[in-house]
Amino acid sequence: MDKANIILDAMKTLLEQDDGASCSVSDIAKKAGIGKGSIYYYFKSKDEIFDALVEREYHQIIENCRVLMNRSYADAAQKFALLFRSYRSSTSLLAMDHYLHQQQNAAIHQKSLAKILSSLSPIVADIIRQGVEEKSFRCEKPQETAEIILSVYCFLYDPGIFKWTPEQLKEKASALATLLENGLSAAKGSFQFLYQT
Amino acid sequence: MDKANIILDAMKTLLEQDDGASCSVSDIAKKAGIGKGSIYYYFKSKDEIFDALVEREYHQIIENCRVLMNRSYADAAQKFALLFRSYRSSTSLLAMDHYLHQQQNAAIHQKSLAKILSSLSPIVADIIRQGVEEKSFRCEKPQETAEIILSVYCFLYDPGIFKWTPEQLKEKASALATLLENGLSAAKGSFQFLYQT
Missing domain, CATH: 1.10.10.60 (Homeodomain-like)
Structure with missing residues (x-):
């Protein structure tokens, strides 16, 4: 190494x-x-080391997600759930999160959130495109719609920005699931994985 | 004073x-x-003065929005457009934005975005509730749906976080309009104001 x-x-x-x-x-x-x-x-500086560490760890997580999606033969709704679970389980292991959420690291934190959105959105957009081809979703702007979905995850769900209770987070996830189900004209329950643990 | x-x-x-x-x-x-x-x-410190200034200016803008909404007898779709235009025109005058977006002010910036979402979301939720009563929207979780909409504005649209071209911003606004129109089962064109200038 x-x-x-x-x-x-x-x-x-x-x-x-x-x-x-x-x-x-x-x-x-x-x-x-x-x-x-x-x-x-x-x-x-120490800041630069931390910045590079955050970049490396998230890059790895996102690369793993990309590989997982490319290997999978699941349909779009299943891929959505798979991506969501894989991303959530890998980020839950990140030891640096507590430090990332300290006030003096706000600039690095913000940069990392923007990076996550930019790197994950093409992967989510591809899933939406697959859903459109499979006729399970209706969506004219997959890339922009992916960015909208990820804004919620990168901002509203960030424990360094908002302190929600698990119940509040579940309500938000359920509201997002309904909005996406209707918004993408998807089958009832397609986004249940968002609030089911 | x-x-x-x-x-x-x-x-x-x-x-x-x-x-x-x-x-x-x-x-x-x-x-x-x-x-x-x-x-x-x-x-x-200077940081504390700036923090208080940001707080005061945004508080004023949001109070103006609240008064405007309480005074208005428009229907929900019109109120949405009115709120959007009023908020956008008042924030476009903010001289402190450039400074807010500098890296050393990332913590204050993040705090201000969280404050905007928390203060504006009950106002947006009330508009959604009115729309549900008027039977122009369908929505089971107005507060959470309002927070989802505002996440896009506070994060994806923030010029201190992402550098989009005006064309890119318009595409995102159009994707959000379609997602909300379908997501809230609203009449075609209800959210046109989001991308029409």
């Missing part, structure tokens, strides 16, 4: 231990077994 | 002049005609 990734792994491990509350560039260097001076050859 | 508001007005004027690029607490004090020491009696 290259040194940049060893540094990212070191920060990741530290975040898993104490939410990064007190981890410094020196701590990261020590964990990585790399001199502090060498770290600055790769990254200018 | 109380001193806190005089201080906020001073910062607002400075932001109108140079996007706040170089305004310091001293500049704000000078503009407000208040000693720098007195400023710290009201606010701990």
Whole structure:
């Protein structure tokens, strides 16, 4: 593994231990077994290391989703549920989330949300297009509709932006399911997976 | 006017002049005609002044929207268009937006977006409820549906998060209009105002 990734792994491990509350560039260097001076050859600051770590982890999750979708022979409604579950289960493991939601990391957080929307929306758009071909959905603008759906996930559902109770989140998921079911002229229950746990 | 508001007005004027690029607490004090020491009696830092300014300006815009909706006897579809136009025209005048979208202000920016969604969603929900009573909309969860609509405006449409061209924005608005028209079982063209300028 290259040194940049060893540094990212070191920060990741530290975040898993104490939410990064007190981890410094020196701590990261020590964990990585790399001199502090060498770290600055790769990254200018702790912020830059964290930014790169967030980018790498989300890139990996989204790549996994893409591979899963390309391999799957499911129909569009099933693919939607599969993507949703796969994304949700991989992000629930992210140790860096608590740190990402701290106020001083708001810029990196916002950038990561925008990145998730931009990377996932073509995958969701492809599922909608497949649904249109299968005549299970009606939609004239798959890409833009995908972005609308993902806006809800990236913004309204973000635990760093809003503090909803599990019941409130379920109500929102159910409202989105109904809006999509009617909005895409999909069969009743097509988006049940959004609120069923 | 109380001193806190005089201080906020001073910062607002400075932001109108140079996007706040170089305004310091001293500049704000000078503009407000208040000693720098007195400023710290009201606010701990320039960030706190800006935070309060953003809060005050958006609060005013949302209050104006609320008054407008309460005074109006229009039907739900017309009220939707009225609210949309009123909100859009008042925010287009905000001099602080450029500064709000700078990276170091990401935390205040995020907080303001969450505040807009929380304050506007009950107003939008009331319009949806009116539409349900008038039998022009079908919707079981007006509050949650309002939050979904506003997520798109607060996140996907935010020029500090995404850089879309006017054409791209129009495509997104048109996709949202179709999704809402079908999603709320509303009459064809009910949400045309979203993409007609």
